[in-house]
Amino acid sequence: MRKVALYAGISASYYSQIENNKRQIPKPNTLRKIAKGLRISETQIFELANLIPDELEENKSSAETPSGSRLNMMDHPLDLSGTATPLIPINDTQTKLRVPDNTEVFNKLPVRDAKEPVVAWLKVTDTNLMMLGILQNDLVVVDSAKDACQLSSEQAKLIAINLRPGKTTIRRALPVADGQVLLTTGFPTEKSVFLPRDEFETKLAGAVINLYRDIR
Numbered sequence: 001m002r003k004v005a006l007y008a009g010i011s012a013s014y015y016s017q018i019e020n021n022k023r024q025i026p027k028p029n030t031l032r033k034i035a036k037g038l039r040i041s042e043t044q045i046f047e048l049a050n051l052i053p054d055e056l057e058e059n060k061s062s063a064e065t066p067s068g069s070r071l072n073m074m075d076h077p078l079d080l081s082g083t084a085t086p087l088i089p090i091n092d093t094q095t096k097l098r099v100p101d102n103t104e105v106f107n108k109l110p111v112r113d114a115k116e117p118v119v120a121w122l123k124v125t126d127t128n129l130m131m132l133g134i135l136q137n138d139l140v141v142v143d144s145a146k147d148a149c150q151l152s153s154e155q156a157k158l159i160a161i162n163l164r165p166g167k168t169t170i171r172r173a174l175p176v177a178d179g180q181v182l183l184t185t186g187f188p189t190e191k192s193v194f195l196p197r198d199e200f201e202t203k204l205a206g207a208v209i210n211l212y213r214d215i216r
Contacts, residue, residue: 001019003213004037004038005037008034008037009033009037010034025050026049028046028051031045031049031051098119098141098143098209099119100141103121105121105122105123105139106120106122107168108168109205111204112144112149113144117146119141119142119143120206121140122139122142124139125169128185128190129170131185132172132185134211139211139212140170140211141208141209141212142160142207142209143206144205144207151175153174156172156173157174158171158173158207159171159172159207159208160207160208161183162205172184179197180195180196181194181195182194
């Protein structure tokens with residue numbers, strides 16, 4: 001729910017109230033934002049809201065809530081069937097989300113190859129990433145390109161890394177003093193990991209650039 005709100009450019013609490021039928025049907029412009037957050041079309045969102053497109057053009061400033069109606073967007077899971085475009089625009093920005101060229105989903109990714117960068121799907125198997133906004137069985141898009149994997153001392157970055165053989169996990173990475181990289185899940189009770197930069201590079205699979213959740 002927080003991710004949908006983030007992509008839609010609205011507050012998570014407001015979106016939660018809509019989902020729980022504690023708010024009236026939003027105005028058309030807000031519905032368009034939510035449609036982008038859910039990765040569904042404007043037509044679908046308007047149908048869910050029982051609004052007719054012709055009426056929307058005449059009433060852009062306000063939208064009446066049909067009596068007894070409810071906007072239930074959780075009935076529409078994200079479509080990861082491969083029909084999505086390779087680049088998805090983010091609302092009110094010039095940024096576009098990248099998606100892999102195919103729909104194959106991996107539980108483990110190889111260490112990044114600087115000469116042959118790839119963009120791949122990774123299914124999250126961890127249960128300790130809630131503080132990072134990631135849940136078990138979420139799908140993340142991992143980019144192994146150099147630009148995507150560049151770390152900054154000013155802002156932590158979500159990365160996919162093979163800390164243990166046979167498993168790719170997600171961590172927040174931040175370069176610190178003495179050539180070390182701090183890896184954390186965000187849980188206060190979970191001990192952070194410090195890796196020398198060279199060792200970090202030998203385990204790094206790529207940077208997390210997108211996250212998708214099956215919304216039901």
